[in-house]
Amino acid sequence: MTLRAFLTNRRAMAGAGILVFFALLAGLAPLIAPYSPTNINFPPMLGPSAAHLLGTTANGQDVLSQLIWGSRDTLIVGLVTATLISGIQLIVGIFGGYVGGWIDEVLSMLTNIFLVMPGLPLMIIVAAYVTVKGTVPIIFVITVTGWAWGARVLRSQTLTLRSQAFVEAAQLSGESRWRIVLTHIVPNMAGILVANFFGAALYAVLSEAGLEFLGLGNVNTVTWGTMLYWAENDEALLMGLWQWMVLPGVCIALLGTAFGLLNFAVDEVVNPRLRRT
Amino acid sequence: MSLLLEIAGLTVGYGAGPTAVLAVQDVDLAVHTGEVVGIAGESGCGKSTLALAATGLLDPPGRVLQGGVRYAGQDLLRLPPAALRHVRLRQIAMVFQASMNVLNPVLRIRDQFLDAMQAHGITSRREAVERTQAVFELVKVPARFLDAYPHQLSGGMRQRTVIALSLVLEPRLIFMDEPTTALDVVVQRAILQSVNDLRVQRDFAVVFITHDLSLLIEIADRIAIMYAGYLVEEASGPELYQQPLHPYTQALMQAFPPLGAVRSRLQGIPGQPPDLRQLPPGCPFAARCGKVRQGTCDTVRPAMTIVTPGHRVACHLYPVSTEGGKQA
Amino acid sequence: MRYLTRRVLVLLLTGWAALTINFVLPRLMPGNPAEVMLARFQGRLSPRALAALTVEFGVHTHQSLLAQYVAYWGHMLTGNFGLSLTYYPASVAQMVAQAFPWTLGLVGISTLIAFILGTGIGIAAAWRHGSRLDGVLLPVSLLLNSMPYFWFALLMLYLFGFVLGWFPVGGGLNLAHQAGGWAGLGAIISHAILPAATITITAAGGWVLTMRNNMVAILGEDFVKFARAKGLPDRVVEFRYAARNAILPNFTGFAMAIGFVVGGALLTEIVFSYPGLGYLLYEAVLNLDYPLMQAIFLFISLAVLVANFLADLAYILLDPRVRAVGRS
Numbered sequence: 001m002t003l004r005a006f007l008t009n010r011r012a013m014a015g016a017g018i019l020v021f022f023a024l025l026a027g028l029a030p031l032i033a034p035y036s037p038t039n040i041n042f043p044p045m046l047g048p049s050a051a052h053l054l055g056t057t058a059n060g061q062d063v064l065s066q067l068i069w070g071s072r073d074t075l076i077v078g079l080v081t082a083t084l085i086s087g088i089q090l091i092v093g094i095f096g097g098y099v100g101g102w103i104d105e106v107l108s109m110l111t112n113i114f115l116v117m118p119g120l121p122l123m124i125i126v127a128a129y130v131t132v133k134g135t136v137p138i139i140f141v142i143t144v145t146g147w148a149w150g151a152r153v154l155r156s157q158t159l160t161l162r163s164q165a166f167v168e169a170a171q172l173s174g175e176s177r178w179r180i181v182l183t184h185i186v187p188n189m190a191g192i193l194v195a196n197f198f199g200a201a202l203y204a205v206l207s208e209a210g211l212e213f214l215g216l217g218n219v220n221t222v223t224w225g226t227m228l229y230w231a232e233n234d235e236a237l238l239m240g241l242w243q244w245m246v247l248p249g250v251c252i253a254l255l256g257t258a259f260g261l262l263n264f265a266v267d268e269v270v271n272p273r274l275r276r277t
Numbered sequence: 278m279s280l281l282l283e284i285a286g287l288t289v290g291y292g293a294g295p296t297a298v299l300a301v302q303d304v305d306l307a308v309h310t311g312e313v314v315g316i317a318g319e320s321g322c323g324k325s326t327l328a329l330a331a332t333g334l335l336d337p338p339g340r341v342l343q344g345g346v347r348y349a350g351q352d353l354l355r356l357p358p359a360a361l362r363h364v365r366l367r368q369i370a371m372v373f374q375a376s377m378n379v380l381n382p383v384l385r386i387r388d389q390f391l392d393a394m395q396a397h398g399i400t401s402r403r404e405a406v407e408r409t410q411a412v413f414e415l416v417k418v419p420a421r422f423l424d425a426y427p428h429q430l431s432g433g434m435r436q437r438t439v440i441a442l443s444l445v446l447e448p449r450l451i452f453m454d455e456p457t458t459a460l461d462v463v464v465q466r467a468i469l470q471s472v473n474d475l476r477v478q479r480d481f482a483v484v485f486i487t488h489d490l491s492l493l494i495e496i497a498d499r500i501a502i503m504y505a506g507y508l509v510e511e512a513s514g515p516e517l518y519q520q521p522l523h524p525y526t527q528a529l530m531q532a533f534p535p536l537g538a539v540r541s542r543l544q545g546i547p548g549q550p551p552d553l554r555q556l557p558p559g560c561p562f563a564a565r566c567g568k569v570r571q572g573t574c575d576t577v578r579p580a581m582t583i584v585t586p587g588h589r590v591a592c593h594l595y596p597v598s599t600e601g602g603k604q605a
Numbered sequence: 606m607r608y609l610t611r612r613v614l615v616l617l618l619t620g621w622a623a624l625t626i627n628f629v630l631p632r633l634m635p636g637n638p639a640e641v642m643l644a645r646f647q648g649r650l651s652p653r654a655l656a657a658l659t660v661e662f663g664v665h666t667h668q669s670l671l672a673q674y675v676a677y678w679g680h681m682l683t684g685n686f687g688l689s690l691t692y693y694p695a696s697v698a699q700m701v702a703q704a705f706p707w708t709l710g711l712v713g714i715s716t717l718i719a720f721i722l723g724t725g726i727g728i729a730a731a732w733r734h735g736s737r738l739d740g741v742l743l744p745v746s747l748l749l750n751s752m753p754y755f756w757f758a759l760l761m762l763y764l765f766g767f768v769l770g771w772f773p774v775g776g777g778l779n780l781a782h783q784a785g786g787w788a789g790l791g792a793i794i795s796h797a798i799l800p801a802a803t804i805t806i807t808a809a810g811g812w813v814l815t816m817r818n819n820m821v822a823i824l825g826e827d828f829v830k831f832a833r834a835k836g837l838p839d840r841v842v843e844f845r846y847a848a849r850n851a852i853l854p855n856f857t858g859f860a861m862a863i864g865f866v867v868g869g870a871l872l873t874e875i876v877f878s879y880p881g882l883g884y885l886l887y888e889a890v891l892n893l894d895y896p897l898m899q900a901i902f903l904f905i906s907l908a909v910l911v912a913n914f915l916a917d918l919a920y921i922l923l924d925p926r927v928r929a930v931g932r933s
Binding site for chain 1: 614615616618619622623626627630631633634635638743744747748750751752753754755756757759760763767814818860861863864865867868869871872875876886887890891893895898899901902905906909910913
Binding site: 329332334336337358362363364365366367370371373374378379380381382383384392393396397426428439442 | 735825826827828830831832833834836837838839841845846849850853923924925926
C-alpha cells in the first residue's frame with residue numbers, strides 16, 4: 001500500500017529518475033566518458049566541439065569526461081554520509097528516546113548543542129585542521145555536523161510510539177529492549193528514516209560542494225565540487241568557458257533536487273495529511 | 278412548523294471519476310423550524326459528511342456530486358462564497374465534536390468570539406462582549422474563561438464554549454456533530470440539558486448527529502438512520518423506539534439500549550460495515566442482516582417506502598408503496 | 606518557565622561547546638597543525654605574541670592541559686583572541702570587529718527578507734494546495750534549496766556584474782564607503798544588493814517548503830474548519846487561524862535553517878569579496894591563520910546562538926501553550 005503510493009507519486013518518481021540517471025552515469029563512467037578526466041594533454045580552453053562536446057578546461061582536461069567521472073565521488077560522498085548520519089540519528093534519536101532517563105537527557109542536550117552550532121563554519125575549521133585532504137575527512141566532517149536535526153525528529157517520534165499500546169504489550173510480554181526497538185519501533189518509523197536519509201544526502205552533497213569549492217578537499221580528485229574550485233580559480237566565466245562553471249553546479253542542484261524530491265515524497269506518503277488532493 | 282432546510286437527493290463522493298468513493302448516496306431529509314432531527318449510524322456511515330456537505334463545508338477531495346440543499350428558499354450549495362459565509366453562524370451554526378482542536382490554540386476565547394461577530398457585522402466591541410457574556414451565562418461557563426486560551430479549559434468547558442459560540446448570533450438551525458461524545462456521562466447530560474433549555478428559549482432547530490441511538494430517542498423529535506451512505510429509515514422518535522422497522526435499526530437499538538431501560542445483554546452488531554469502495558449490488562446491510570432474503574436483498578437495492586405517514590424505510594421486508602418514498 | 610530555563614541552558618552549553626571545540630581541535634589533530642603555522646611565522650611575530658600562541662594552541666608548552674584550558678578561558682573572557690597572522694600586527698579582535706557589522710547587516714537583512722518572502726509564498730501555496738501554482742512552486746523551491754549558494758552567487762556576479770554591469774563586481778567597498786555621506790551609503794547598498802539577492806533567493810526556497818508543509822497540515826485541523834463554519838472571511842481563516850499556527854514550528858526549526866543560511870552566506874561573501882566574516886574566514890583558511898579562524902568561528906557561533914535565542918523568545922510569545930506549561 002505504502003509502496004504503491006510511493007510508486008504512483010509523481011515527485012517520488014521524478015526524484016528516483018534523476019537519481020538513477022546519475023547512478024548510471026557514475027557506474028558506467030569508464031564506458032561513457034570519452035576521455036580520462038585527468039588527462040591534461042588536450043589544448044586548454046577549447047569551446048564545445050565534436051571532439052570535446054563541452055570543451056576543455058584551462059588545464060586542458062575534457063569537461064564532459066570530468067562531469068561524468070565527477071558524479072562518482074559526489075554520489076559516494078552523498079550516500080555514504082547520509083548512511084552514517086542516519087546511523088547516528090537512529091542511535092541517538094531512537095535509542096535515547098526509548099531508553100529515556102539520564103542517557104536521554106545527555107543525548108538530547110548533545111543534539112540541541114549540535115543543532116544550534118552552525119554547520120559550515122564548524123566544517124571549515126575542522127577541515128582546515130585536518131592535514132590529510134580527501135574524501136574521508138570530508139565525509140567525517142559533514143557527518144559530525146549534520147546529524148542533529150534528524151535525531152531530534154526521530155526522538156520525538158520514538159516518544160510518541162513508546163507510549164502506544166503495541167509497544168507496551170511487547171514490554172509486558174518481556175521482550176528485550178533491543179528487540180522491541182528493532183522489531184516494533186524502527187519498522188514504524190521506516191518512513192521518517194527514509195525521508196531523513198534523503199534529507200541528509202541533500203545536506204551532504206551541498207556541504208561537500210562548499211568545502212571543495214573552498215579548496216578544503218583534495219583538489220586533485222575529480223568531483224563536481226573540485227571542478228567548481230578550478231573553474232573559479234581559473235576564472236572560467238571570464239574566459240567564456242561557461243559550461244565548465246555552469247554544468248557542475250547544475251548537476252549538484254539536480255542531484256540535490258532529486259534527494260529533496262524523494263525526501264518530500266516519502267514524507268507525503270507517510271504523512272497522509274500532506275498528500276495531494 | 279415550517280420547512281427550514283431541505284436536503285434532496287444529496288450524493289457526496291470523495292475523489293472523482295470511477296474511483297470516487299460515495300460517502301452519502303441520494304439522501305433526502307427535511308428539517309422544520311424548532312425541531313430536533315437526529316441522525317444516527319456507526320462511524321463511517323456518512324453522517325458527518327452529510328452535515329459538512331449540507332453546510333458547504335466539505336473539503337476537497339470531498340464533493341457534492343448530485344442533489345441540493347435548500348435553506349429558506351435559497352440553494353445553499355450554489356450560493357456565492359460571500360453569501361454562504363453570511364449564512365454560516367448567523368443562520369446555520371455548526372458544533373463539532375468535543376475535541377482538543379476545534380478552537381484556535383493560539384487565540385484567547387474572547388478573540389475567537391469577537392472574530393466571529395466582526396465577520397458578521399457586529400463592529401461595536403461593547404456589543405460583541407455583551408453578547409459573548411450573555412451566551413456564556415446561558416451555557417453556564419464563568420465569564421473569566423473569556424480571557425483563557427483553549428488549552429486551559431477542561432473538555433466539558435471547551436464543548437460548552439463551542440456551543441456558546443454557535444448560539445451567539447441566534448441562528449435558526451444548529452448542526453451538532455457528536456457534540457458530547459468525548460465527555461463523561463455526567464457532563465454530557467448537563468450539556469444536553471442546557472442545549473434543550475436553550476432550544477425552548479430561543480426556538481432554533483437542531484440536527485443532532487451521533488452513533489448513540491438511545492440518546493437520540495430521548496431528545497429527538499425525528500430520527501434518521503444512516504448506513505453505508507444511505508438513509509435507511511426515518512421516523513418520529515417515539516415511533517422509532519416502539520417500532521423500529523429496518524433490521525439495522527433494530528440492531529442499533531440492541532447495541533444502545535435506552536438509558537432507563539432494563540439492561541439486558543448488550544449486543545454488538547456482528548460483522549463490519551461494507552467497504553464503500555466496493556458496495557455490494559443489493560442492500561448494503563444484507564451481509565450482516567439476520568433477515569436477509571437471498572436473491573432479493575443481495576441483488577436489488579431497496580427503495581424508500583412510506584410505511585405509515587411519517588415513517589419510511591428502505592428495506593425489502595416492507596413492500597414498495599405507490600409513492601416513490603420522497604418525504605412529504 | 607521550564608521552557609525558557611532549558612533554552613538558556615542550551616545557550617550556555619552551546620557557547621561553552623563552541624569555545625571548547627576551539628581549544629580541543631588543534632590539540633586533537635595528529636602532529637598539531639598549529640605547529641606548522643607557528644614555524645612559518647617564526648621571526649615575523651614578536652616573542653610575546655608567539656608565547657601567547659603556544660598557550661592558545663598547545664604547542665611546545667609544558668603546562669598541563671587543565672592549566673592551558675584555564676589560561677585559554679582567561680583569554681577568551683577578556684576578549685584576548687591573540688594576533689592575526691595574516692593581518693599582523695592587527696589583533697584578531699580588531700579584524701573580527703571590523704568585519705562583523707558587514708556580515709550582520711547582510712545576513713540579517715537577507716535572512717529576514719527570505720523568511721518573510723518564503724513564509725508568505727509557503728502560505729499562498731498551501732492555501733491553494735493541489736493547484737497549479739502549488740505544483741510549480743514546489744519543484745522550484747526544491748531546486749532553489751538544492752543550489753550551491755556560492756555557485757548561484759558566481760552566476761549572479763557574472764551576469765549582473767560583468768555582463769550587464771549593473772552592480773560593482775566586488776572589492777573596493779571598504780574604500781568606497783569611507784567616502785561617507787550619501788555616496789558612501791550608495792556604495793554600501795550597491796555592493797550589497799547582489800549578495801543579498803543571492804542569499805535571499807536561495808534561502809527563501811527552504812522557508813517555502815517548510816511553511817507550505819506546516820500549513821497544509823494545519824489546514825486539516827478542526828479549528829480551521831470551525832473557523833470557516835463561523836463564517837469568517839477567507840483572509841482571516843488563512844492568516845489568523847491557519848498561518849498563525851503553521852508558523853510556530855518554524856521557530857523551533859529556526860536553528861537548523863539559520864545555521865544553513867549563515868553557512869551559505871559565508872560562501873556568498875567569498876564570491877563577492879564582500880568584507881564580512883565569511884571573506885575573512887576564507888583568507889584565514891588560505892593563510893592557515895588559526896587564531897583568526899577560531900575567533901571567527903566563535904563569533905559566528907555566538908551570533909547564531911543569539912539569533913536562536915531570539916527565535917525561542919518569539920516562539921514563547923506566540924504560543925500560549927508553551928508559556929503556560931513549558932515543553933522540552
